[in-house]
Amino acid sequence: MRISVIGCGYLGAVHAACMAKLGHEVVGIDVDEGKIRSLSAAHAPFFEPGLDELLRDVQETGRLSFTTDMSAAAGCAVHFICVGTPQKKGENGADLRYVDAAVEALLPHTRPGDIVVGKSTVPVGTAARLAGILVQSEPSAHLVWNPEFLREGHAIKDTLSPDRLVYGVADGSEDHVAVSVLDEVYANALSAGTPRLITDQPTAELVKTAANSFLATKISFINAMAELCEASGADVTRLADAIGMDDRIGRKFLNAGIGFGGGCLPKDIRAFMARAGELGADQALTFLREVDSINMRRRTRVVELTRELCGGSLLGQNITVLGAAFKPESDDVRDSPALSIAAQLQLQGAVVTVTDPKALENASRRFPELQYEPDLETAMAGADTLLLLTEWQQYKELDPFEVSSGVTGLRILDGRNVLDAAKWRAAGWQYRGLGRP
Ligand code: UGA
Numbered sequence: 001m002r003i004s005v006i007g008c009g010y011l012g013a014v015h016a017a018c019m020a021k022l023g024h025e026v027v028g029i030d031v032d033e034g035k036i037r038s039l040s041a042a043h044a045p046f047f048e049p050g051l052d053e054l055l056r057d058v059q060e061t062g063r064l065s066f067t068t069d070m071s072a073a074a075g076c077a078v079h080f081i082c083v084g085t086p087q088k089k090g091e092n093g094a095d096l097r098y099v100d101a102a103v104e105a106l107l108p109h110t111r112p113g114d115i116v117v118g119k120s121t122v123p124v125g126t127a128a129r130l131a132g133i134l135v136q137s138e139p140s141a142h143l144v145w146n147p148e149f150l151r152e153g154h155a156i157k158d159t160l161s162p163d164r165l166v167y168g169v170a171d172g173s174e175d176h177v178a179v180s181v182l183d184e185v186y187a188n189a190l191s192a193g194t195p196r197l198i199t200d201q202p203t204a205e206l207v208k209t210a211a212n213s214f215l216a217t218k219i220s221f222i223n224a225m226a227e228l229c230e231a232s233g234a235d236v237t238r239l240a241d242a243i244g245m246d247d248r249i250g251r252k253f254l255n256a257g258i259g260f261g262g263g264c265l266p267k268d269i270r271a272f273m274a275r276a277g278e279l280g281a282d283q284a285l286t287f288l289r290e291v292d293s294i295n296m297r298r299r300t301r302v303v304e305l306t307r308e309l310c311g312g313s314l315l316g317q318n319i320t321v322l323g324a325a326f327k328p329e330s331d332d333v334r335d336s337p338a339l340s341i342a343a344q345l346q347l348q349g350a351v352v353t354v355t356d357p358k359a360l361e362n363a364s365r366r367f368p369e370l371q372y373e374p375d376l377e378t379a380m381a382g383a384d385t386l387l388l389l390t391e392w393q394q395y396k397e398l399d400p401f402e403v404s405s406g407v408t409g410l411r412i413l414d415g416r417n418v419l420d421a422a423k424w425r426a427a428g429w430q431y432r433g434l435g436r437p
Contacts, residue, residue, distance in 0.1 A: 001025070001185060004073035005080045006102045008035055008066065010155065010263070010332070011119060011148055012082030013044060017054045018159040019080075020064035022188050028066040029073060039066040047331035047358045050156050074109040078185055081106075081118045082148075087267040094123055094271035103130050107137040114141045115178045119148045121208050121268055123275040127168060127201035142178045144169055145201050147208035152262070153329030162189060165196040168204020209275075212268040213288060218253040219260045220294040226256035226435025227297075236435030237417050256435045258341065258389055258415040259298035261326035263334040266292070298434070299337055302387070302415055303344045305432055309385055309411050315349035318408065320383040322376075323390020325359035333362045338389035338415070343367050355379035357392055377406060384409040391416040400427035 001024045005016040008030040016028035030036050038045045042055040058064045065072075073079055083098040099120055106116065116134055118127055122145075131143035145168035150158035165186055169176035179198060183190060190196060199207070226236040236256040244251025260266065269288045276285040310317045326336040333339050339354070346352040346369065353371045354363060360372045373379035376394065380386060380403060388395050396418045404410060410429040412419070417433045424431040 001078060001181075002076040003027075003078045003080065003185065004029060004076040004106075005082055006030075006070075006073070006106060007081065007083030007098070007120070008032075008039055009082070009084055010046060010048070010152055011150065012080070013039060013046075014048060014051060014150065014155040014159055015080060015082055015119065015148070016064060016066075017051065017058055018156060019185070020058040020061070021054060021160065023063070024185065025063050026065075027072045027076065028064070029068070029070055030066070031068060033068055036066045036068050047329075048155050049153065049329055054156060070105045071109055073106055074111070076114070078115045078117060078181060079106055079110070080146075081116065081120055083120055084263075085120050085122055085267075085271070086263070087270055091274070092270040093274035094121070094267070096122065096126065099126065099130070103133060107134070110134070110138045110141050112138065112140040113177075114138065115181050116141060116143045117182070118143065118145045121147065121212070121264070121271075122205055123271055124202045124205040124209070124279075125275075127205055131170060131201070142170070142176075143201075144178045144182060145204040146182065147204055149208070149211065152332055153327060160189070161192065162194055165189065165194055166199060166204050166207050167196065168199050168201040168207075170201065172198065172200035172203070174198050209268055209272045212265055213272055213285075213291075215253055216260055216265045216269050216295070217287070217291050219255075219265075220291040222254045222256045223259055223298055223435075224294050227294075227301075229435040229437075233437050234435075235437060237433070255417065257298070257417055258302055258337040258434070259295040261335040261337045261340075262330075262332060263326075266295070266335045299341050299344065301434070302341050302389075302413065303348065305434075306345060306350075306385065306387060306413055307348075309413055309430065309432055310350075313349075314345060317350045318382055318384045319345055319350045319352050320380050320386050320407075321345075321352060321354045322356075322379075322386060322388045322395045323359075323392060324354050324356035324363040324372075325390050325392075328390055328392045331356075331358040331362055333359050333366055336363075336390075339363055339367055339370075341387070341389060341415070342370055346370055353379050353383070356390065357394065359390075381406045383407045385411040385413065387413045387415060388419065389415040391418045400424045400429055404428065 005028045008028045020026040044051040085094045088095040127145040229236040240254040321342045414433045
């Protein structure tokens with residue numbers, strides 16, 4: 001099929017490359033010339049494992065191209081809208097200007113029968129509004145909402161083998177003409193047994209925000225338990241292991257630590273609350289305010305614990321922060337709890353050095369006042385205290401005996417509860433986890 005993908009960020013670039021991998025002829029379109037130049041040279045403008053290789057493979061086939069020219073969408077049967085929906089400045093709601101601009105720019109290039117497929121995370125009701133705009137310009141075109149559930153760091157696998165496909169169509173019916181077209185787009189995953197659900201548009205939009213809200217709630221639940229564990233001397237990691245053995249609960253997303261960040265969960269729960277307010281259903285989501293505040297409390301807690309570890313004052317303490325990305329296998333620092341903690345410590349008088357295998361360029365753009373060191377050993381040299389804040393594999397594998405020789409103080413705060421506390425203590429370290437004795 002001929003497909004256009006509008007918006008080539010984390011979502012769109014991966015989607016475009018994966019659609020081409022599946023055999024479709026794809027054009028990726030973005031207003032950012034730098035991004036398009038980089039993608040055209042088979043180089044992802046952000047770090048995502050396997051993406052550079054995939055871009056190279058598919059570009060060799062001639063099935064994938066990138067451009068800033070929207071007219072390249074003409075002649076494509078399916079147009080995916082993959083632009084960002086960030087949080088509005090100074091407000092909780094989602095900023096829809098990129099979605100609106102993408103659809104407006106696409107309209108002159110749609111043809112009768114085209115399918116426009118929204119993948120961006122949007123407030124419920126957006127699809128119906130956009131569908132109205134679309135049919136005014138092209139009465140026989142269709143708008144489908146097809147939310148994306150990919151995780152950064154696993155984006156290619158999640159796109160090629162999703163755990164479910166959701167198509168939100170105007171009448172919510174299996175017989176809707178867009179269903180068979182999308183089935184053709186996703187033929188590979190469907191034949192491998194991926195379940196597909198046909199819903200109406202508002203349900204499809206809500207599936208995405210509900211899923212992310214549930215994940216955020218799960219993380220904040222276990223972080224609330226961590227607070228109780230800290231107050232009572234219990235161990236939240238063992239608690240999570242034990243409750244997670246109940247199938248109905250499950251162990252995934254029960255890792256207590258410094259909390260969730262990134263470009264999705266924090267802004268999605270806030271936009272969801274804002275939308276519920278507009279719909280007069282704000283009471284239904286007041287719990288998400290608590291989820292958000294438990295999450296933000298983790299950052300303050302880490303600063304306090306670090307102060308305790310440093311003997312009561314942060315002034316002049318050399319602190320090395322291991323990890324800047326919001327999670328491992330990503331260079332994304334949007335709302336990264338690790339960076340926000342590093343900046344707080346610096347503001348409170350500590351001398352902070354941040355290291356990360358991939359995210360330092362993005363981090364230094366966001367927080368230029370922090371000191372960055374790409375080499376792990378150099379970053380740790382002379383540190384009074386280490387903070388492990390993003391659980392990259394190389395940090396999890398650190399050997400406490402080897403690390404001892406380079407640092408000044410044997411103090412470590414494990415913000416992700418991934419180190420073997422007994423091993424670090426046996427090597428002479430003062431170890432603190434979160435929600436662990
Ligand atoms: C999230 C969802 O998991 C995806 O399904 C969704 O498609 C995506 O948002 C999106 O809306 O586009 P992502 O932001 O890539 O994906 O990251 P997650 O893997 O969900 O992690 C989010 C944050 O939660 C990270 O900061 C991570 O460190 C933290 N986390 C995760 C915990 O603190 N504890 C856990 O147990 C799990």
